[in-house]
Amino acid sequence: MSESEIPPQSNDAPASSENRRGFLFAAGTTLMAIGGVLVAAPIIGAAVAPGMLPEKDQWISLGAAKNWVAATTVLIKFRNPGGAPDDGITRENACYVRCIEAGKFQVFAVNCAHLGCPVEWFSQSRLFMCPCHGGVYYEDGSRASGPPPRGLFEFEWRIREGQLEIHSGRLPGLQEGT
Numbered sequence: 689m690s691e692s693e694i695p696p697q698s699n700d701a702p703a704s705s706e707n708r709r710g711f712l713f714a715a716g717t718t719l720m721a722i723g724g725v726l727v728a729a730p731i732i733g734a735a736v737a738p739g740m741l742p743e744k745d746q747w748i749s750l751g752a753a754k755n756w757v758a759a760t761t762v763l764i765k766f767r768n769p770g771g772a773p774d775d776g777i778t779r780e781n782a783c784y785v786r787c788i789e790a791g792k793f794q795v796f797a798v799n800c801a802h803l804g805c806p807v808e809w810f811s812q813s814r815l816f817m818c819p820c821h822g823g824v825y826y827e828d829g830s831r832a833s834g835p836p837p838r839g840l841f842e843f844e845w846r847i848r849e850g851q852l853e854i855h856s857g858r859l860p861g862l863q864e865g866t
């Protein structure tokens with residue numbers, strides 16, 4: 689082949705390769721930046737503005753302490769603190785408030801200490817009964833009969849500024865031992 693038959697070298701090839709490399713670098717950098725923001729946002733949010741996050745471990749009011757009648761037990765519904773706005777009904781919870789006398793209470797979790805079914809209060813017999821396996825509890829929450837290994841779990845409570853409050857977020861349960 690003579691020199692005149694050699695095809696001319698294209699000057700476009702190196703430039704095209706450079707452009708492709710630059711595009712891939714920019715695309716990769718952009719994707720990494722987006723990933724970094726997605727990972728860092730909740731961490732930075734928790735560190736910078738903890739007050740803006742849902743508070744799980746807090747005291748919630750069940751109403752004015754003076755409104756409870758001595759020697760009564762009442763089912764009270766409340767919303768669990770924390771969680772997401774779209775949790776819906778799964779955030780609903782309930783407890784039994786027993787007013788022993790003015791300013792003296794017991795607040796029971798509604799869940800049976802056996803397998804967690806909601807117990808029901810019968811004021812005539814002054815007993816809590818579990819519909820699942822026949823567990824029975826006295827009005828002070830202690831075990832009366834049936835399979836439950838212990839009495840009803842209790843919430844911590846306090847009276848603050850005239851309100852009966854329970855320590856919610858940390859639900860009473862088996863983690864407290866038997």
Ligand code: FES
Nearest residue numbers: 800802803818823
């Ligand atoms: S869950 Fe209540 S007795 Fe079994």
